[in-house]
Amino acid sequence: MGDLPIRNISDAMKRDIAEAAQRSxxxxxxxxxxxxxxxxxxxxEAKPEPMSAYxxxxxxxxxxxxxxDEIVAVMKEVEAARKKDFGRPFEDIE
Structure with missing residues (x-):
């Protein structure tokens, strides 16, 4: 295990931690x-999970x-475009 020195803690914060330590x-x-x-x-726990494109x-x-109905239609278009581009070679970038 390593050490983690923490510098420049306010006196009030150190006092609060010391009081909590004493209570526990x-x-x-x-x-x-x-x-x-x-x-x-x-x-x-508060960090949201990344969303898929859908x-x-x-x-x-x-x-x-x-x-x-609207989202179904758009998602069908997105899926059709994805399938159309699937396997297409990358353009040469220079």
Whole structure:
């Protein structure tokens, strides 16, 4: 395990961590590590999953209240264009 020195922490923040450590019976380092772990977990949980192209297009249609038949027609066009381009050689870029 490695060390992670943290510099320039305000006195108030250090005091808050020390008080939390005392309440939980942890050392200052253990409490800071736990706080960092919890913050990273919350951040990871809050991160939205990337959308597929279909989901992005659908979201755009939903925001405009154009769903059902409209999105089906557009997605059929997108799929037809994708199939048309599938396997096509790349253009020479110079």
């Amino acid at each position: 019976g942890n050392s200052l380092s253990d409490e800071a590590e736990e706080l960092l772990r919890e913050a990273l977990q919350r951040k990871a 989901e992005a297009i659908r979201a755009a249609f939903v925001s405009e209240n154009a769903v059902d």
